[in-house]
Amino acid sequence: MKQQALWPAAQTAATSLSGARRNWIAVASAAHARRGCAQPQAGFMQVCHGKSAPLKRVQAGDRVAYYAPTVTMGGADRLQAFVSIGVVLPGDAYAFDMGGGFVPYRKDVSYLPACEAPIAPLLDHFEFVDDRQRWGSKFRFGLFAISDHDMGLIAEAMGASLPALGLYCPQTAG
DSSP states (O other): OOOOOSOTTHHHHHHSSOSOOOEEEEEOOHHHHHHHTSSTTOOEEOOGGGOSGGGGGOOTTOEEEEEEEESSTTOSOEEEEEEEEEEEOSSOOEEOOOSTTOOOEEEEEEEOOOOOEESGGGTTTOSSOSOGGGTTGGGGGSEEEEOHHHHHHHHHHHTOOTGGGTOOOTTTOO
């Protein structure tokens, strides 16, 4: 099932900002990552159990793909798939009261229509995978930067628009 675009201006957010854009993989359970892209006009990202410091590295126009090792937080229900992809919108990280005393920090994201994609077929093609036997080690950080090449692989696997992300497909480029 393909998720819907949350902002019609997703491409504008990706292409109108000057400066180099970075690419990020954020890690969360699928249930939590899906919550971030579930409501139209209200997409967001939270990382590292709601800490604000990691979000300070993420800037407007950056691309983010969510990887979910499991369906539920702390669950044994392995998923190992990318579940959402989008472009970070302008604005600082902000606190959001989720109730029960939990007030995590968020950044707004314009998510693109995309299908969930398993990571396994991509592992041998990623630049960030140094050791195939320990490919999951970087995911323990909760948020880490990747190359345009790797973000393009994820976007293609998810069926997301490369132009909307400000990326091009090297296989089809002249």
